[in-house]
Amino acid sequence: MTEIAHILDGSYTGTAQLPAYNRDNLATGIVHLGVGNFHRSHQAYYLDQLLHDGQSDEWAICGVGVLPSDEHMRNTFHTQTGLYTLLQKSPDGTIDARVIGSMPEYLWVPDDADTLREKLAGPSTRIVTLTVTEGGYNIDPATGSFRTHNPAVLADAAGEGTPRTHFRILHESLKLRRDRGLPAYTVASCDNILGNGHVTKRTLLEYLALADPDFIPWVENNVAFPNSMVDRITPVTSDEDRTLTASDYGIDDKWPVPAESFIQWVLEDTFPLGRPALEKVGVQLVDDVIPYEMMKMRLLNASHQVIGTFGALIGYHYVHEAMADPLIHAAVAQFQQFEAEPTLPPVPGVDLPEYRATLLERFSNPGVKDTIARLSSNTSNSAPNFIVPIIRDQRRQGGQFTIQAALIAAWAERAALIPVVIEDPRKDFIHSLATDKDPSAFVRDDELFAELAIDQTFIDEFVRWRRVIASKGIRAALELLLTS
Structure with missing residues (x-):
C-alpha cells in the first residue's frame, strides 16, 4: 500500500x-x-x-x-x-x-x-x-x-x-x-x-x-x-x-x-x-455557450430532479436503481422528450434525441453509484433553477408540464411526511409550506416559483397530483401519470 x-x-x-x-x-x-x-x-x-x-x-x-x-x-x-x-x-x-x-x-x-x-x-x-x-x-x-x-x-x-x-x-x-x-x-x-x-x-x-x-x-x-x-x-x-x-x-x-x-x-x-x-x-x-447550457440544464439537471424526487419518495438509494424501475425510466424519458426538449433552441452540432439517449444511459450507469440523496438535496435552490423555467416556458407556449407538476407535488408530499431526512438549507420553511392546511400553499410562494405562484392552471395541476399521490401512493400516481 x-x-x-x-x-x-x-x-x-x-x-x-x-x-x-x-x-x-x-x-x-x-x-x-x-x-x-x-x-x-x-x-x-x-x-x-x-x-x-x-x-x-x-x-x-x-x-x-x-x-x-x-x-x-x-x-x-x-x-x-x-x-x-x-x-x-x-x-x-x-x-x-x-x-x-x-x-x-x-x-x-x-x-x-x-x-x-x-x-x-x-x-x-x-x-x-x-x-x-x-x-x-x-x-x-x-x-x-x-x-x-x-x-x-x-x-x-x-x-x-x-x-x-x-x-x-x-x-x-x-x-x-x-x-x-x-x-x-x-x-x-x-x-x-x-x-x-x-x-x-x-x-x-x-x-x-x-x-x-x-x-x-x-x-x-x-x-x-x-x-x-x-x-x-x-x-x-x-x-x-x-x-x-x-x-x-x-x-x-x-x-x-x-x-x-x-x-x-x-x-x-x-x-x-x-x-x-x-x-x-x-x-x-x-462563440455562444447559451444553447449548450440550456440543453444541459433542462435535459440533465432537470432530469436529476425527476429521478431524485420520485426515487426518494419510492425509497431508492442509488440513481441506477431508480433508473432500473420502468416507471421512473419512462417518466424521465417522457419528461425529456415532451416537456423539456420543446423549450430548447437549436444546439449547433448536437442531435437532441441522441443526446437524450446518452443521458438515459449515463443515469443508468451502475458503476458511478450516484445517490438519490445527492440528487434530492437542496431542492429549494435546484427547482427554481432547473424546473420552474421549463414549466414557465411550456405555459407560455401551451406545452405539456404534467410530469413536472407531479414532480413538485411529490417534493411537497415528501417534505410534509419526512422533513427530517431532507437535506436542504431551507428545510424548515419547506416543511411549513408542505404542511399548510391549504394544499396549494406550497406553490404559492413566489420566492420558489416566481410567476407560477399566481398561475392558476399550474396550481390546479399541482394540487391534483398532490391529492393523487397522497391518496394512491407514488407508484400508482406514476402509473396514472404515464398513461394520462
Whole structure:
C-alpha cells in the first residue's frame, strides 16, 4: 500500500496512471474558488491531461476554500500534497484510475486571506474560475435580483473580518491589480446557471454597488466573464471508493473522487491574458455557450430532479436503481422528450434525441453509484433553477408540464411526511409550506416559483397530483401519470 503523498517517489507498482510531469516546475496561472469533487473530476482533470502531455506548465491550479466547512479539504490537501485518485467509471463496468496532480497549491480563506489576495493581485494569475453553487450568486429566485440584505454580503461589503464570499475576494484583488497597473484576470464561472458568465458579472457589479460604486466602471471595462457549460456526473466520495482505491490500485487515499467516464466542457473563448490549450484535450471553444447550457440544464439537471424526487419518495438509494424501475425510466424519458426538449433552441452540432439517449444511459450507469440523496438535496435552490423555467416556458407556449407538476407535488408530499431526512438549507420553511392546511400553499410562494405562484392552471395541476399521490401512493400516481 502506497500513501498517495509518496506515490511519485518511484516505489509505486500499481496500475493507476501517475502524473508524468514534474510538479515542482508548475506555476499556478489559474486560481479556483470553491474546490469540491466536481472541480476535481472536471477542470483539474482537463489541466492534468495537458500537463501530462508536456504542455501548459504555467497553467496549474491554486485551489481555494472560502467557507469554514472547507477546512477538511485544506487538511486533506496538505496531508496528500494535493494529489488524489480520480476513479472514472464506464457503463460497461471498467474503471480507469488516474492520480491527479494539477493542483499543487491550496489556500483556505479563514487562514490565508492575505496570501490569497496577493496571489490574485500578482501577474502570474491570469484566470479565476468558480464553482460556488447556484446559491453562491446571492440571487433571489422570485425576482432575479441581488439579495442586498444577506448578512455575509453586508459583512464583506463593510470589510469586516476575513472574506465570506467570492464577491469580496474578486473585488479586493481586482482593485489591487488596477492600482498596481496590472490588467484584470478573466473570471470564468463553472456553475450550473444559465449565462453563468453574465450572472457572475452582474452579481459582482451589484455587490460593488454596495461596497465600492466608484470601482464599477473599471470592472465593466476591463474584466472578461466568459460563459461555460460543464458536465460530468460526480457523486460524493464513499467508503467503498476509498476501499476500492486501496484494494484494486494499492493507494492509500483519504479522498478519492468517483466520476462517470463521460465529460464535457463548452467554453466561450474570451481570455484577454491567454489560456491553456484546452481544445487539445477536448474542450469545445465556441462563440455562444447559451444553447449548450440550456440543453444541459433542462435535459440533465432537470432530469436529476425527476429521478431524485420520485426515487426518494419510492425509497431508492442509488440513481441506477431508480433508473432500473420502468416507471421512473419512462417518466424521465417522457419528461425529456415532451416537456423539456420543446423549450430548447437549436444546439449547433448536437442531435437532441441522441443526446437524450446518452443521458438515459449515463443515469443508468451502475458503476458511478450516484445517490438519490445527492440528487434530492437542496431542492429549494435546484427547482427554481432547473424546473420552474421549463414549466414557465411550456405555459407560455401551451406545452405539456404534467410530469413536472407531479414532480413538485411529490417534493411537497415528501417534505410534509419526512422533513427530517431532507437535506436542504431551507428545510424548515419547506416543511411549513408542505404542511399548510391549504394544499396549494406550497406553490404559492413566489420566492420558489416566481410567476407560477399566481398561475392558476399550474396550481390546479399541482394540487391534483398532490391529492393523487397522497391518496394512491407514488407508484400508482406514476402509473396514472404515464398513461394520462
